[in-house]
Amino acid sequence: MTELTQSQTWNELKAHTKDLPHMRVLFEQDKLRFDTMSTSACGLFLDYSKNRANQETLSLLFKLAEETKLASKIKAMFDGDVINTTEKRAVLHTALRAKPEQKIILDGINIVEEVQQTQAKMATFVTAITSGSWKGYTGKSITDIVSIGIGGSFLGPKIVSQALRPYWNKDLNCHFVGNVDGTSITEKLKPLDAETTLFIMSSKSFSTQETLTNTLSAKDWFISNGASQADIAQHFVAVTTNVAKATEFGIDADNIFPMWDWVGGRYSLWSAIGLPIALMIGMDNFRELLDGAHEMDKHFANTPLSENMPVIMGLFSLLYGNFHNAQSHVVLTYDHYLRGLPAYFQQLDMESNGKSVTLDGTRVDFSTGPVIWGGEGTNGQHAYHQLLHQGTALIPADFIMPLKSHNPLGEHHIQLASNCFGQTQALMQGRSYEEALVELEGCDLSIDEKSTIAKHKEMQGNKPSNTILMDKLTPGTLGSLIALYEHRTFVQGAIWDINSFDQWGVELGKSLGNDVLTRLGAEKDASELDCSSNGLINMFRQQSI
Structure with missing residues (x-):
């Protein structure tokens, strides 16, 4: 057995969770539950009142966090300690959104200065492309960006660019290629013009199989459409540490952006990997994205555990996985621009915490990372929400919605909000057999028929959810939201004593x-x-x- 599952607090939680009443009762017992179980930080509001918890539950969870030294582990990450022990690396994606005046010393070097230099280089490049001063090999300005990567180098830029579509430069389009399936890049290239297309190749080693294969195919397409080897310098840039391979490919050394070992792929969108984002939304908006994440970093690093938004969310996820046998967690986005977030959080959480041994190699005797899945509201309500409401599995849910829409159209947004809030209410309270019978009064059915149908309409409720609101989806609030889930993932791994940063x-x-x-x-x-x-x-x- 692991030290964690032998602890007194762990076993107190196990006993306590069996005795908790239905959430309906918890709400009846505490009329101020919404006020005491909600919090705001960094432009986000979190309602966690619809969870299977009371104040004793929270006290035990925070006690577990303290006993597993969560606060010191948070500090170790921000201080640049080698917390990725299997690869002997620091974990400093937070340095990518640090302020210029900060100092974060790693191996005797202030890495914030290196990050700022890279951002300055990105800004110069973004200005050259968006102003039209950068020309293709025939003298035409760039109109299309093709971002080639895999994993975090693909998913982060794609999802964030998609989410921030209202901020796009109207003179540019961006296309993302990750899959090595030839159909993917073929379909992306079909409508493009080689004279006006820029390729961004993102690979730390410049040898990642899928990324290199797609880049070579892009090169073949480019040359077969009239360009020469010499023209590659004007149409291909790279984010990599392998300058030699990139220049051998034909990429100008001035157009190679650095990566660092202390940034994992799923945490890399804040670096030069985010170059496609910066090109599409502009460098000012990209910096606002970084600022939003930085604000969440400060909140996570400096706020007491009991008021700390990532800590609260991480502890609830642990509660359901370890004490309620929840095998999955659903993320439901009530904003069309955020439709890709479930897939992004899926990689973030499952690649980080899909582990089965502790830091010292001991086999765990508890569940670690759940299956993360989801989609956009209201589509899911007419599909898999049936399983959430009446299925036999307990599936905790996160609902995410901006209070204001970028596209206020008639009654659309108020209907969207009513669906979002109505779903959280339905999951919590359910419908009793007696309530279903009352609803069937007046129907032309026999007593036996009413009884049978009422059993089909009965829903247990007591299904937990968090609701995350923001005033409006902006680069800043998106940065805070993504950083929130990064740190939520870290919280779980820290308490489980696993390495959330290798794969x-x-x-x-x-x-x-x-x-x-x-x-x-x-x-x-x-x-x-x-x-x-x-x-x-x-x-x-x-x-x-």
């Missing part, structure tokens, strides 16, 4: 994929593999002949 499962898939690639190309025999892998490889070979 050896991802690395295994990469290495085995590379091995299979050599066998698919008949460079290596596949017979030594398991019979399934051997059979699949042989089927592919036969169809490729």
Whole structure:
């Protein structure tokens, strides 16, 4: 058994959660529950009153956080301690949004100065593109950006750019390629003009298989449409640490933006990986995005645990996974621009906390990261919300909505809000059998028929949710929101004593994929593999002949 599950507080929580009444009762017992179980920070409002918790629950959760030294672990991250122990790295994505006057020393170097230099280089580049002074090889201005990456280098820029569509430069379009499936890049390139297209290749090593393959295909397309090798310098830029490979490819050294080992891919959108975002929304708005995240960093680092928004959210997620057997967590966005956030938070949480050993290698005896999924309201209400309301699994939910729309159209936004708030209410209170019977009064049905239908209409309720509101979706509030989920993820990993910053499962898939690639190309025999892998490889070979 791990030290965590043997602790007195852990076992007190286990016993306490079994005795809590239905949330309906909790609301009846505490008329001020909304006031005492809500908080504001960094342009965000969090209502956490619709959770299976009372003040004793919260006290036990905060006690667990204190006993697992959460506060000191938060400080260690911000101080640049080597908390990614398996890769012997600091974790300093927070430095990417630090203020210029701050000092964060790593290996004797103030890395804030390096970050500021990179941001200045980004600003110069963004101005050159958006002003039209940067010309393509035929003298035309750039109209389309193609961002090529994988994982965080793909998903972060894509989701954030999508979310901030109202702030886009109207003279530019941006297209994102991550999947190595040839159809993806083929379809993206079909409507584009090589004379006016800029490619951004994001790969720390400049050798990530999917990214390099897509970039080589982009290069072939570019040259086949009339350009030369020499013209690559005007149409390809890179975010990488491997300057030699990038320049060998044909990218001008002045158009190579740095990356650092102390930034993981899923935390990298704040760096030069965010260059597509900066191009689309402008550098001032990009800095506002950074500022929003920085404000949440300060809140997380300096606010007492009991008032700390990421801590509160992280503790509730832990509560359901470890004490209520919740295997998944749904994120529901009531804003069309935020429709991609569930996928972004999915990578953030599942790649970080999908672990099964503690820092010292001990096998865990508790659930770690849940499955994160979701979609946009109100579409989900007519699909998977049925499972949320009446399914047998407990699935905690986060509802996210701006109070003001970028597109105020008739009754649309008030209807959207009514659906959002109505869903949280329905999940909490449910509908009793007796209430269902009352609703059926006056129907032309027999008593037995009413009884049967009432059983189908009954909903247990007591389904937990958080509601996150913001005045309006802006670069600043989006930055705060993403940083909130980053730190929420950290809180869970810190209490579980796991490494939230490596991803050896991802690395295994990469290495085995590379091995299979050599066998698919008949460079290596596949017979030594398991019979399934051997059979699949042989089927592919036969169809490729």
